[in-house]
């Protein structure tokens with residue numbers, strides 16, 4: 453399907469810049485250079501908060517709850533100074549500068565009021581937290597738009613809160629796709645038509661009732677993907693500070709290299725199991741509309757990064773194993789009950805307990821009388837979960853696990869590869885648990901002890917990726 457703006461054969465792309473790509477004045481200058489190089493493609497530019505700002509905002513909320521006034525004031529000062537220095541360094545135009553400094557003062561006032569409410573009446577409602585967290589993107593998007601105008605780009609801005617409709621439920625976020633599409637067509641297209649590019653804050657939105665809402669940590673990718681899909685964009689570019697999607701975590705494998713091309717399925721799997729460059733939910737909207745996604749590094753804009761597409765032609769890649777991702781902080785629950793044999797309802801009940809505690813289940817395996825599930829376990833509500841599950845059978849928990857996913861679509865045609873992987877691990881005395889290879893066979897997933905992660909990734913990278 454063609455982009456809605458394509459009437460005159462004009463392309464329309466969405467470019468998303470992460471926090472590290474807009475961390476300071478130098479980075480802003482770099483990013484505007486990249487945007488300028490694509491003005492012929494009518495970019496919609498989605499931007500994150502400056503690196504570290506969302507963390508500071510969340511910290512301040514926690515400090516408010518803990519009455520840590522000194523710490524709050526320190527954080528507010530830091531947020532204010534980082535933005536005012538940025539405006540000072542970037543903006544020469546008097547009118548734009550005045551506008552941005554006024555906006556900064558307003559947002560800082562709002563932050564103080566919200567944190568006071570959180571502190572004095574111990575109010576830490578969802579809407580209040582979302583309002584606090586939104587401040588980073590409100591500021592970064594307005595500064596970027598102001599700077600683009602300063603460098604003579606005819607840039608416009610749309611308030612993401614008027615377009616991105618989100619329902620926040622049980623700590624999760626659910627975008628309202630139809631409402632977003634309607635808003636994008638009604639509100640965004642006219643602004644795009646009148647400008648060379650349009651800036652939009654990532655991450656933030658509103659509920660149907662107009663209350664502040666967000667798409668969850670690292671949600672700017674999701675904003676970009678939702679808008680690209682709503683507008684039938686031609687390409688989605690995700691800019692950050694890594695060279696694309698890598699063959700492994702570079703902190704373990706310094707020689708990890710970016711993949712030239714991968715499929716949506718592979719990217720989904722990697723994002724879900726820990727590759728940090730792309731928000732897992734961001735792939736879905738692009739996949740549905742078959743919009744190519746490119747993951748790029750704003751420090752090396754001339755490199756091609758990683759292209760994610762629906763189907764990879766055979767000549768585009770020849771490796772079977774593409775990449776190894778992992779997720780730490782995993783707890784493995786083993787449940788044993790003869791009731792599992794007869795009543796599938798028990799599984800439903802157990803899952804309900806986990807969802808009720810806000811736990812995401814990452815991988816499962818079931819036999820006649822046993823059920824194993826892996827959950828993320830940062831907070832310590834484990835004893836409560838175990839007590840509730842013990843109603844249904846005997847349950848044990850093993851903390852300190854890592855879930856590893858070895859990804860490569862071509863494994864489907866080479867069934868001996870997963871077997872070789874497991875054999876290699878066994879040779880090196882690495883014990884694996886809950887091995888699962890999914891029907892689509894695009895990945896091999898297993899659980900190991902946290903202490904084995906470096907050894908495992910190093911071994912598999914050397915044997916199955918470097919050797920190719």
Ligand code: ASP
Nearest residue numbers: 500506655669670671672
């Ligand atoms: N600023 C938000 C965060 O840090 C959203 C994002 O960066 O994508 O989580």
Ligand code: MG
Nearest residue numbers: 470471500670
């Ligand atoms: Mg971020």
